[in-house]
Amino acid sequence: MEPVFALGLGVARDSGNLVAQIYNQLSKAILQGRLASGTAIPSSRLLAQHLNVSRNTVLQAYSRLQSEGLLITKAGSKTLVADITTTLPNSTLAANLAGMIRPQWQNTSLFAQPGTSIIEFNFSIGLADTSLFPFEIWRRTINRQYRKMETRTMEPGHPAGQPLLRNMIAKFISQSRAVSCSPENIFVTSGAQQAYVLLAQLFIKSGETCVAIESPGYPMARRAFAAAGAIIVDVPVDEEGLIVEAIPAAAKIVFVTPTHQFPTAVPMSIERRTTLLKLARQRDMIIIEDDYDSEFRIGSHPIDALQTLDTDGRVFYVGTFSKCMFFDIRTGFIATPEWAIPFLANARQALDWRNPLTTQLALAEFMQTGELRRHIARMTPIYERRYSAIVAAVHQHAQGILTPGVMRAGLHLTLNLNKHYAAQEVCNKALQRGVKIHCGNEFSVTDKIPNQLMLGLGRISQQAIEPAIKRLVSCIVDKGN
Amino acid sequence: MEPVFALGLGVARDSGNLVAQIYNQLSKAILQGRLASGTAIPSSRLLAQHLNVSRNTVLQAYSRLQSEGLLITKAGSKTLVADITTTLPNSTLAANLAGMIRPQWQNTSLFAQPGTSIIEFNFSIGLADTSLFPFEIWRRTINRQYRKMETRTMEPGHPAGQPLLRNMIAKFISQSRAVSCSPENIFVTSGAQQAYVLLAQLFIKSGETCVAIESPGYPMARRAFAAAGAIIVDVPVDEEGLIVEAIPAAAKIVFVTPTHQFPTAVPMSIERRTTLLKLARQRDMIIIEDDYDSEFRIGSHPIDALQTLDTDGRVFYVGTFSKCMFFDIRTGFIATPEWAIPFLANARQALDWRNPLTTQLALAEFMQTGELRRHIARMTPIYERRYSAIVAAVHQHAQGILTPGVMRAGLHLTLNLNKHYAAQEVCNKALQRGVKIHCGNEFSVTDKIPNQLMLGLGRISQQAIEPAIKRLVSCIVDKGN
Numbered sequence: 001m002e003p004v005f006a007l008g009l010g011v012a013r014d015s016g017n018l019v020a021q022i023y024n025q026l027s028k029a030i031l032q033g034r035l036a037s038g039t040a041i042p043s044s045r046l047l048a049q050h051l052n053v054s055r056n057t058v059l060q061a062y063s064r065l066q067s068e069g070l071l072i073t074k075a076g077s078k079t080l081v082a083d084i085t086t087t088l089p090n091s092t093l094a095a096n097l098a099g100m101i102r103p104q105w106q107n108t109s110l111f112a113q114p115g116t117s118i119i120e121f122n123f124s125i126g127l128a129d130t131s132l133f134p135f136e137i138w139r140r141t142i143n144r145q146y147r148k149m150e151t152r153t154m155e156p157g158h159p160a161g162q163p164l165l166r167n168m169i170a171k172f173i174s175q176s177r178a179v180s181c182s183p184e185n186i187f188v189t190s191g192a193q194q195a196y197v198l199l200a201q202l203f204i205k206s207g208e209t210c211v212a213i214e215s216p217g218y219p220m221a222r223r224a225f226a227a228a229g230a231i232i233v234d235v236p237v238d239e240e241g242l243i244v245e246a247i248p249a250a251a252k253i254v255f256v257t258p259t260h261q262f263p264t265a266v267p268m269s270i271e272r273r274t275t276l277l278k279l280a281r282q283r284d285m286i287i288i289e290d291d292y293d294s295e296f297r298i299g300s301h302p303i304d305a306l307q308t309l310d311t312d313g314r315v316f317y318v319g320t321f322s323k324c325m326f327f328d329i330r331t332g333f334i335a336t337p338e339w340a341i342p343f344l345a346n347a348r349q350a351l352d353w354r355n356p357l358t359t360q361l362a363l364a365e366f367m368q369t370g371e372l373r374r375h376i377a378r379m380t381p382i383y384e385r386r387y388s389a390i391v392a393a394v395h396q397h398a399q400g401i402l403t404p405g406v407m408r409a410g411l412h413l414t415l416n417l418n419k420h421y422a423a424q425e426v427c428n429k430a431l432q433r434g435v436k437i438h439c440g441n442e443f444s445v446t447d448k449i450p451n452q453l454m455l456g457l458g459r460i461s462q463q464a465i466e467p468a469i470k471r472l473v474s475c476i477v478d479k480g481n
Numbered sequence: 482m483e484p485v486f487a488l489g490l491g492v493a494r495d496s497g498n499l500v501a502q503i504y505n506q507l508s509k510a511i512l513q514g515r516l517a518s519g520t521a522i523p524s525s526r527l528l529a530q531h532l533n534v535s536r537n538t539v540l541q542a543y544s545r546l547q548s549e550g551l552l553i554t555k556a557g558s559k560t561l562v563a564d565i566t567t568t569l570p571n572s573t574l575a576a577n578l579a580g581m582i583r584p585q586w587q588n589t590s591l592f593a594q595p596g597t598s599i600i601e602f603n604f605s606i607g608l609a610d611t612s613l614f615p616f617e618i619w620r621r622t623i624n625r626q627y628r629k630m631e632t633r634t635m636e637p638g639h640p641a642g643q644p645l646l647r648n649m650i651a652k653f654i655s656q657s658r659a660v661s662c663s664p665e666n667i668f669v670t671s672g673a674q675q676a677y678v679l680l681a682q683l684f685i686k687s688g689e690t691c692v693a694i695e696s697p698g699y700p701m702a703r704r705a706f707a708a709a710g711a712i713i714v715d716v717p718v719d720e721e722g723l724i725v726e727a728i729p730a731a732a733k734i735v736f737v738t739p740t741h742q743f744p745t746a747v748p749m750s751i752e753r754r755t756t757l758l759k760l761a762r763q764r765d766m767i768i769i770e771d772d773y774d775s776e777f778r779i780g781s782h783p784i785d786a787l788q789t790l791d792t793d794g795r796v797f798y799v800g801t802f803s804k805c806m807f808f809d810i811r812t813g814f815i816a817t818p819e820w821a822i823p824f825l826a827n828a829r830q831a832l833d834w835r836n837p838l839t840t841q842l843a844l845a846e847f848m849q850t851g852e853l854r855r856h857i858a859r860m861t862p863i864y865e866r867r868y869s870a871i872v873a874a875v876h877q878h879a880q881g882i883l884t885p886g887v888m889r890a891g892l893h894l895t896l897n898l899n900k901h902y903a904a905q906e907v908c909n910k911a912l913q914r915g916v917k918i919h920c921g922n923e924f925s926v927t928d929k930i931p932n933q934l935m936l937g938l939g940r941i942s943q944q945a946i947e948p949a950i951k952r953l954v955s956c957i958v959d960k961g962n
């Protein structure tokens with residue numbers, strides 16, 4: 001018998017909402033572990049027959065479980081129980097109250113505690129090298145802003161950000177990414193994460209709006225959309241980026257990282273970009289383009305951003321200063337069609353009002369005086385040399401085992417792994433031997449993922465690269481422990 | 482005919498979800514202005530008869546409209562169309578996309594633009610006097626933190642905040658408010674606003690969870706709960722604070738400002754506090770206690786916080802540094818039962834990861850060195866003198882017209898207005914004559930509000946108070962313009 005039928009589900013026609021009855025029984029079974037992670041869920045038709053209710057009723061219950069992260073579905077494929085780890089408190093009272101927590105936050109493994117392994121070679125991704133950041137200049141800039149604050153009455157200003165900062169950001173991305181925008185298009189956020197949250201607040205109707213995301217993809221974007229109650233569909237990625245044809249017809253929003261796909265590092269081909277924009281026009285979809293680390297280029301000029309290619313004004317372009325400066329700056333932005341600014345302002349005020357003024361003004365000054373440009377110019381060849389050193393070491397020591405993937409920008413690269421080895425196993429073993437790397441499994445809820453390793457460039461020194469790759473290769477080919 | 486029936490609503494039984502059909506027709510009519518603000522909505526029984534559907538179907542559609550802020554309901558009273566001002570963009574494409582924006586953000590009057598009136602006497606509420614804040618000490622403290630950052634690798638740390646800051650906050654509120662907590666109970670947030678958002682993320686299920694809030698009350702807390710899809714019930718406030726008996730049985734969360742009710746300034750009586758805690762126990766409700774400006778005391782010791790009186794651990798106590806320091810600090814906190822910390826951490830990471838480390842560590846040092854305590858000690862008598870000056874000026878110049886309300890803490894006071902005058906009119910006329918004051922109408926969606934004026938203490942100097950009150954009185958009694 002299928003596990004779901006073994007639960008003894010039932011509905012009482014006289015006890016009100018049938019959708020809620022089915023939802024409640026299934027969510028309880030998942031949170032209590034009676035339905036294990038990965039369990040296949042019967043088709044809505046089968047369960048509807050079994051319970052003698054309409055198929056639509058079952059579909060509504062499933063879509064709610066999906067939007068709360070308890071079920072996962074991939075494009076054109078089965079629905080499975082998601083991976084949930086939950087630990088409810090001991091005392092009855094606390095357990096009662098904790099039972100009120102929305103299912104999507106109950107997974108206690110979501111908040112990653114730092115590991116206990118000793119890391120000798122650190123290829124962590126998503127982190128910039130801040131050892132050469134001009135902190136002294138930054139500190140003096142912040143200082144000047146605080147001095148000004150002493151002598152004037154602070155006025156909170158527009159939630160979109162200080163005019164000078166919006167101006168500087170518009171100039172910066174117009175030059176560096178040919179993003180077509182003016183200061184009126186810029187909305188300053190508390191990092192890229194808040195940009196996803198704001199766009200989710202604006203466009204996602206709980207249990208209704210379908211969002212297509214990349215798989216493998218950026219888990220924290222997924223989490224922001226899930227928190228807003230989106231129905232999330234994982235669309236696969238290949239060597240040209242997001243497979244546009246696999247976007248389901250129901251999707252109203254597409255989240256995509258075309259410059260440097262997270263985490264596979266491939267740039268989206270120009271054909272795919274054109275097809276995606278065409279599809280978006282046909283279906284009236286919104287595109288969220290996340291260009292999280294495109295400031296650092298490797299080799300040739302990157303392909304135009306979707307925002308640049310778009311003629312409609314349906315692309316929301318998200319950027320961040322976490323990579324080109326340092327993560328504690330907590331500043332990102334959306335380049336948005338201007339009509340959306342007042343709606344974003346409403347949503348931002350209800351979230352946390354605005355970014356701190358002193359940081360905004362200091363960042364504006366840091367850009368205006370050319371310091372940011374100088375820092376990026378200083379760091380780009382450093383990252384490029386690290387990239388080249390990895391590629392060279394792989395060619396020399398990992399022939400037939402690892403092949404570097406294509407990459408044009410960003411702070412991490414991908415190594416394709418020979419199909420005789422499994423990426424997840426290699427990651428685990430490497431970590432045991434002091435090499436921190438990543439693989440697609442960390443960034444996907446489905447199992448159709450490329451057999452690849454991801455290596456970040458932010459925390460590894462030039463000299464450490466050759467010994468690190470040699471160690472990594474020994475982890476792959478050495479059969480023992 | 483009732484306006485709703487005049488719309489020509491209809492449902493098609495073969496076109497799927499009946500709730501969605503009713504919801505869509507009504508929300509469109511409200512957003513397009515065909516149902517005007519304040520229009521009474523027929524009872525669910527009547528509309529169900531009219532459409533020949535079950536009453537439950539209509540109730541579900543109403544509750545969704547309510548959770549999206551399109552309808553408002555007060556405890557035990559009629560349901561009305563909310564006040565919505567929306568301006569969709571001109572171009573067809575933009576209007577199409579903007580039509581996807583969730584109804585609660587479409588009210589373009591939500592983001593208040595600064596007024597154009599020239600303000601001579603500023604009694605704005607919610608603002609602290611920062612003219613005496615020791616910005617130079619603060620700047621040096623921030624500076625020291627940035628210097629440290631230059632010499633170490635930054636580690637992001639726990640989303641709940643830096644251990645030293647959690648420690649200092651726990652000490653601070655244990656001493657100043659007898660809040661019973663240890664550092665493990667503190668969760669640092671980006672201001673009080675984000676504290677509401679986090680608790681809403683945790684506990685509010687869209688279209689389901691009923692939240693009781695004070696009326697008049699703090700509009701931005703309402704907005705945070707509405708954004709999460711709460712069904713909001715406005716519970717009236719009298720001279721003992723929130724009327725506990727009026728909390729509907731359906732409420733799972735109560736939001737309350739017991740120390741210094743926002744905006745009526747009354748302290749909640751000890752009887753009401755005990756009744757509220759008892760009711761919460763009986764009905765397994767969660768209480769969110771917002772103690773937004775209790776650091777500044779007027780006269781006698783304030784009554785114990787609900788968090789202090791609570792023996793269950795069902796009170797989430799929210800505080801902020803915007804008032805006792807300055808608003809740009811963007812730091813608040815929740816004193817929470819410890820079991821909720823990992824859930825809050827999950828939700829916080831998905832919102833914007835964490836507060837900036839440098840600000841966290843600088844604030845911790847500022848508290849540890851006693852600077853915060855000294856600043857509060859310096860400011861308390863200043864605010865107290867302003868309060869006394871207002872009371873004295875009212876006694877002298879506004880006998881029979883204005884009567885000061887009770888107040889034990891905080892940065893604004895209430896003046897009860899003689900029933901022959903209307904608070905809203907007085908506010909408008911005062912603003913025309915250069916006196917900025919507030920009234921309950923700004924903070925309520927219902928019309929049963931006390932006839933009161935609210936005066937903030939943060940932006941008015943001691944010497945300006947007597948002439949300001951005289952000007953105010955002239956606005957009340959002078960019949961001309």
